[in-house]
Amino acid sequence: VVVTGSAANGNGGGGWNINHGDDGDVTITNSSADDNGSGGWNVNFGGSGPVSVTNVTGNRNGDHGMNLNNASTATLSRISTVANADTGLNVNATGAVSITDATSTDNADEGFNVNALGGSTFTRVMALRNGDNGVDAYGGVATVTSAWLQGNLDEAVGANLSAGTVTGSIVCDNDDDGVDGAATAEGIWWGSATGPTAGSNPGGTGDGTDAAAFTPWIDTIGASADPASAGIGSAVRFTFTGGASVLGEGPGDAFGPAPFTVSTSNCTLTSSLGSGASVGARVGAAGTLTVT
Numbered sequence: 701v702v703v704t705g706s707a708a709n710g711n712g713g714g715g716w717n718i719n720h721g722d723d724g725d726v727t728i729t730n731s732s733a734d735d736n737g738s739g740g741w742n743v744n745f746g747g748s749g750p751v752s753v754t755n756v757t758g759n760r761n762g763d764h765g766m767n768l769n770n771a772s773t774a775t776l777s778r779i780s781t782v783a784n785a786d787t788g789l790n791v792n793a794t795g796a797v798s799i800t801d802a803t804s805t806d807n808a809d810e811g812f813n814v815n816a817l818g819g820s821t822f823t824r825v826m827a828l829r830n831g832d833n834g835v836d837a838y839g840g841v842a843t844v845t846s847a848w849l850q851g852n853l854d855e856a857v858g859a860n861l862s863a864g865t866v867t868g869s870i871v872c873d874n875d876d877d878g879v880d881g882a883a884t885a886e887g888i889w890w891g892s893a894t895g896p897t898a899g900s901n902p903g904g905t906g907d908g909t910d911a912a913a914f915t916p917w918i919d920t921i922g923a924s925a926d927p928a929s930a931g932i933g934s935a936v937r938f939t940f941t942g943g944a945s946v947l948g949e950g951p952g953d954a955f956g957p958a959p960f961t962v963s964t965s966n967c968t969l970t971s972s973l974g975s976g977a978s979v980g981a982r983v984g985a986a987g988t989l990t991v992t
Contacts, residue, residue: 703716708733713736714763725750733761745771759784760784775798799825803956805868810836814837846869
């Protein structure tokens with residue numbers, strides 16, 4: 701089954717409902733299921749097969765944004781599931797699941813809910829202000845890197861894992877803990893330079909964690925600039941560091957909003973994400989600003 705360059709938007713019921721009765725691939729690219737009265741995407745395998753989803757949206761639906769059931773493996777990239785009345789992205793797979801450059805924000809339930817017996821990887825994902833956990837990952841070992849998990853509500857956890865690691869991420873302002881179930885949660889901005897709230901970190905006031913290893917964490921913002929002359933641009937580079945850890949190349953969906961804002965009162969800033977007195981910025985290659 702192949703869906704490409706197609707839209708199912710604004711329907712009174714659901715958007716796309718794909719029931720694949722046989723073993724075989726399902727490929728979805730450059731397509732949308734937005735503003736529907738029920739679910740956006742619903743893909744069910746009667747047998748079991750791999751599913752690949754690239755550059756696809758499932759936003760503002762009356763139920764889930766995207767629901768993938770009984771796949772053998774699932775590979776998702778450049779996905780947006782925003783402001784749905786249930787879970788943003790729900791995946792059940794007998795094998796491995798990979799999610800890259802994906803945004804799941806402002807949903808009534810979880811942002812990402814993944815049951816992957818073969819394990820799951822989340823790279824540069826963003827889960828903000830969801831009504832339940834930002835990332836729920838179970839069934840196998842989960843690896844979360846360069847994620848932005850903030851402000852998830854109603855006793856929600858930023859990342860709730862059955863096993864795995866969370867590294868190099870922003871995890872803060874969640875209603876309950878920041879990271880639960882992970883063995884390692886290192887290189888994280890917890891919302892406070894004091895680090896996470898944890899029994900073994902008595903001075904920590906950031907989001908909580910039950911991870912055994914959470915040192916080092918991000919606690920320092922640094923900047924450097926080239927010599928400046930009036931009317932001539934000067935490059936400013938900034939880093940977020942803590943111990944031997946550097947928060948770089950993100951975090952969050954590379955195609956979504958920037959996780960940091962830089963502002964000035966007396967000059968103009970320009971970056972890859974805009975220009976003016978205040979601009980969005982990223983750490984790493986896209987985190988260089990020009991000041992004029």
